[in-house]
Amino acid sequence: MQKTARPSKRLSRRTLMRGVGAAVALPWLEAMTATNAIAMTPAKPPVRLGFFYVPNGVNMEQWRCGDAGEISEPSKILQPLVDHGVMNRTVVLSNLEAKHCKGPGAGHEPAGGGFLVGKKCKHSEEPEVGGVSVDQLAAREIGFGTPIDSLALGVDPGHRGDHGFSGSYLSHISWRNKTTPAALELNPRKLYDRLFRGRKPRQPNWGESPSLTKSAELDPIEASLLDLVRDDTRSLQRQLGFADRRRLEEYLDGLRSIERRIELSEQDSGSHHSESFDKDPANVALHAGESLSDLPNLIFPDGRGIPKVYGDHVNLMLDILTLAFQTDTTRVGSFMFSYEKSGRSYREIGAPGSHHSTSHHQSKADKLAELTKINTHHMELFARMLDRMSKIKEGDSTLLDNVALLYGSGISDGNEHNHDDLPVMVCGGGGGAIQGGRHVVFEKPTPLCNVYVDLLQTVGVEKNEFGDSTGPTEKLSGSA
Numbered sequence: 460m461q462k463t464a465r466p467s468k469r470l471s472r473r474t475l476m477r478g479v480g481a482a483v484a485l486p487w488l489e490a491m492t493a494t495n496a497i498a499m500t501p502a503k504p505p506v507r508l509g510f511f512y513v514p515n516g517v518n519m520e521q522w523r524c525g526d527a528g529e530i531s532e533p534s535k536i537l538q539p540l541v542d543h544g545v546m547n548r549t550v551v552l553s554n555l556e557a558k559h560c561k562g563p564g565a566g567h568e569p570a571g572g573g574f575l576v577g578k579k580c581k582h583s584e585e586p587e588v589g590g591v592s593v594d595q596l597a598a599r600e601i602g603f604g605t606p607i608d609s610l611a612l613g614v615d616p617g618h619r620g621d622h623g624f625s626g627s628y629l630s631h632i633s634w635r636n637k638t639t640p641a642a643l644e645l646n647p648r649k650l651y652d653r654l655f656r657g658r659k660p661r662q663p664n665w666g667e668s669p670s671l672t673k674s675a676e677l678d679p680i681e682a683s684l685l686d687l688v689r690d691d692t693r694s695l696q697r698q699l700g701f702a703d704r705r706r707l708e709e710y711l712d713g714l715r716s717i718e719r720r721i722e723l724s725e726q727d728s729g730s731h732h733s734e735s736f737d738k739d740p741a742n743v744a745l746h747a748g749e750s751l752s753d754l755p756n757l758i759f760p761d762g763r764g765i766p767k768v769y770g771d772h773v774n775l776m777l778d779i780l781t782l783a784f785q786t787d788t789t790r791v792g793s794f795m796f797s798y799e800k801s802g803r804s805y806r807e808i809g810a811p812g813s814h815h816s817t818s819h820h821q822s823k824a825d826k827l828a829e830l831t832k833i834n835t836h837h838m839e840l841f842a843r844m845l846d847r848m849s850k851i852k853e854g855d856s857t858l859l860d861n862v863a864l865l866y867g868s869g870i871s872d873g874n875e876h877n878h879d880d881l882p883v884m885v886c887g888g889g890g891g892a893i894q895g896g897r898h899v900v901f902e903k904p905t906p907l908c909n910v911y912v913d914l915l916q917t918v919g920v921e922k923n924e925f926g927d928s929t930g931p932t933e934k935l936s937g938s939a
Contacts, residue, residue: 476695478687481656484606484786486710487853488703504853506890506918507784508597509864510575510793511841512632514801515567515818516870517834517882518827524551527900535831537884539839543846548859548895549886550935556879556904557869559589559927566876568620570869571799572628577908577926585638586625592634593911593925595641598791600920609633609791611641612650612780614772615798630798643795647775648721648764654779654788655684683718685711706852713782720775724766768807770840777844785851785858790918796837799869808836818873830873841866845886862887863917865910879904885935889917894937901932910935 476483485491487504521535530551533541540546559579560569572580578589591599594609602608617630631640644650685692692711696704766772773796783789797803802813810817810832817833820826848859867883870876880903887893908928913935915922923930 476688476691478684478689478691481684481687483655483684483688483714484788486706486785486851488699488706490699490703503890504856504861505601505787505790506892507790507792507858507862508594508601508914508918509780509784509791509862510594510632511864511866512571512574512793512795512799513834513837513866513868513882514571514795514797514799514870515814516868516873518820518831519872519880519882520827521831521834522882523553524898527553527898530896530898536834536838539835539842540845542839543842545842545845545849545859545886546896548845548849548888548893549884550893550895551884551898552901552910552934553880553898554901554903554905555881555883555907555910557881557907558878558904560869560878566870566878567800568622568624568628570876570878571630571632572625572634574632574867574869575793575911576634577906577911577928580624580628582623584620584623584625586627586640587638588628588634590634590637590926592632592641593908593915594633594791594793595635596922596925597915597918597920601790601918605787605789607653607783607789609641609793610650610780610783610789611643611793612776613643613645613795613798614769614776615795615801615803616645617643617798618800618802621800629800630795632795633793641793646764647717647766647772647779648725650776650779651684651717651721654783654786685714685718710785713778717775717778717782720766720771721764724771724775725764769803769805770807770836773840774843777840778847781844781847781851781858784848784862796840805833805836808832810836815873818870820874822874848887856888859886860888861890863889863893863914865914867907881907883907883910885910885914889914889935892917893935897937899932899934901934905932 476485517536524530524534524537525532530546533546537551540549557573559573559577569580572586572588575592575594576588576590581587598609611633617626620626620629627640631643633641635641696707699707766775777794780792780794783792800815802815804811804813810829812829814833817826817829820830845859848862849857851858853861864886865883866886867881870878871880871882885893906927906929908926909930909932911925912922912928912931913933915925916931
């Protein structure tokens with residue numbers, strides 16, 4: 460006689476695996492499934508909102524993907540979305556403009572600083588962007604019930620501004636108010652510790668009244684997080700059925716992998732120069748007319764835990780952001796693949812020149828080919844994260860079903876510094892509000908902020924305008 464799988468003991472959504480100085484929030488488990496007493500339907504996972512910025516524009520000829528409608532022939536830069544099986548969760552958007560970035564002066568500073576704000580950046584060395592960014596507006600509305608209201612992440616420290624503009628415009632896309640950028644976290648160890656150590660993160664809070672309590676963070680503890688909560692983990696496993704035990708083991712394996720990758724990065728501890736900004740002429744290939752001054756020799760103030768290989772650094776930060784979304788530690792996040800006007804070199808993928816100089820391609824075939832490699836590399840890293848999200852179950856859906864993620868740049872063609880027909884796409888299911896696998900071509904010109912209004916409404920923020928918007932596009936669902 461076949462043995463019936465033992466069901467999990469009912470768990471509160473606030474169940475945590477606890478240890479000294481640590482508390483680990485859990486992923487969705489069947490044992491946590493709550494039902495509405497009236498409708499008797501399971502509580503729905505929340506929709507998480509994310510914004511992902513790539514600097515210096517892209518090779519638009521290798522970005523554009525043909526006519527409007529179903530995407531049948533993706534471009535070279537978009538190919539990683541196909542390779543990872545997530546093109547059907549992607550809406551590519553054409554003819555969007557950032558009018559607020561136009562005007563005299565530099566093209567890069569307004570493109571970065573104003574990307575999520577939708578208003579002009581003040582032409583001064585003291586930053587003033589005109590208002591709060593869209594991610595922070597959303598965080599005010601949907602972030603108060605989570606341990607962390609929002610995350611602003613990146614991999615590179617900032618750079619000085621030019622032409623009388625503040626350098627903050629280059630290194631920050633997320634703004635808490637018109638003069639204060641959200642603090643940018645670059646270090647995977649600090650980010651990981653922020654999620655789990657020295658505070659009391661809650662279990663995912665779907666369908667329950669939010670708690671306004673946020674505990675202060677303490678200094679990180681050197682012991683493995685999983686070692687600290689081992690006793691509680693064993694106790695919890697005894698309460699779970701087979702399916703939930705397996706789901707918990709997969710989650711813990713993911714945590715172990717992240718810890719191990721951080722530890723490997725910490726073996727070479729202390730501050731270090733980023734290898735990808737090396738100024739040694741023997742190590743850097745320059746294009747004609749390019750100087751070493753275009754490759755800033757940046758020093759991380761605390762390099763401990765930061766991988767030296769760019770792709771490893773990005774993957775680690777995106778994996779931890781995915782973890783934060785998965786455990787409902789935050790519902791709002793932003794990520795910069797580098798600061799705007801980045802001079803990073805990508806020697807590891809065969810693009811050794813400065814990214815900024817390469818973006819000023821002058822229609823030269825070698826520079827365009829190198830720029831395409833950089834753009835495709837960024838897309839590969841992003842698509843890997845989407846693929847990972849698609850495998851994380853949340854009841855009958857996945858994490859990818861329950862996110863709305865915008866990817867793009869505030870510059871279209873870096874050679875022209877133009878801010879119209881921006882390379883922008885939206886990924887994820889938005890809790891059922893977004894229909895992917897499509898190319899939407901708007902009438903010229905359509906404000907990028909119109910899409911921000913769509914995204915705000917997708918996560919439950921009832922706004923009909925933001926920045927320089929003229930209203931929602933209502934195009935993400937595929938019904939309009």
